[in-house]
Amino acid sequence: MIRIVVAVIRDAAGRVLLVRKRGARVFQQPGGKRDAGDTDDVATLARELHEELGVTLVPGSARHLWRASAPAANEPGHIVEGEVYAVEVAGVMRAQAEIEELRWIDPSAPGDLPIARLSCEHILPRL
DSSP states (O other): OEEEEEEEOBOTTSOEEEEEETTOSSBBOSEEOOOTTOOSHHHHHHHHHHHHHSOEEOTTOOEEEEEEEEEOSSSTTOEEEEEEEEOOEESOOOOOTTEEEEEEEOTTOOTTOOBOHIIIIIIGGGO
């Protein structure tokens, strides 16, 4: 079991941000695993969003939505369990660190984009 925190970031048009890690085929919600210095889920999200996207988590904006589990997209044989949060961010968003690509999608019509199971089966349908 891999425990992660997951960010749902929407733009003004209601689209949802997905990211693709370098070397990965599928897109997923931004977020990640807790580091030793992280004090809670929100601290983890703030760190991950700054490292991966160059943005700052707007204080007080993180709202826990639910917990979901699915087979891991990039670690065969593992299950990810994600704490899903709706968040707002500030700053200029850009792919950095291990993130190679950003994509804004309509959660009700993602098209043929390859999307991780946690996102396509448990997050996007509930948005």
